[in-house]
Amino acid sequence: DGGITQSPKYLFRKEGQNVTLSCEQNLNHDAMYWYRQDPGQGLRLIYYSQIVNDFQKGDIAEGYSVSREKKESFPLTVTSAQKNPTAFYLCASSMAWNEQFFGPGTRLTVL
């Protein structure tokens, strides 16, 4: 089945730790995106990538980093510089001019 997978579903982080959220797609989409969702805030764009080995900062990139070494994969690292990382993280992909399809999300909690 074609789709987008995100892992883990739930992730717990201690203060000062870096953690990496996985996002994989087998839809052969060129573009991939990371969003952060907080209660009452809607979705905010963290990073996006239109092609392999290239990515751009979104609206709230501080404290996050990404890589795009393969078309299918777009992992997001939440670094210790992100002061308030507790949130729901959604990954999406699309063919450049078409609608985005979303993964099931990862809930990150700081302990």
Add this chain to the structure above:
Amino acid sequence: AQTVTQSQPEMSVQEAETVTLSCTYDTSESDYYLFWYKQPPSRQMILVIRQEAYKQQNATENRFSVNFQKAAKSFSLKISDSQLGDAAMYFCAYRSAFAYGGSQGNLIFGKGTKLSVKP
């Protein structure tokens, strides 16, 4: 910069009735795309319907239809014959048809409307 506003944080509808969710947007562009996404309690984002700005005809998908008023920059979602499974957060989103430094395809979301369906 473009913005999307959903003025109804919460809405409620009786099962089998019709409900309309509001969305307005601000843009100076002439060509763009508008979307409604549904996020049920599972938190999976699901595309409900899309509208292309250059098309006059309002999009429909089964029980879901939109009222697209380009001059008023309004894009409301009508859900007919509401079902319990329609209960979810609904997000309106905007996407430019133009590419700026590789940003094609980026969505701008409203803050969402939580829809409850009463049996």
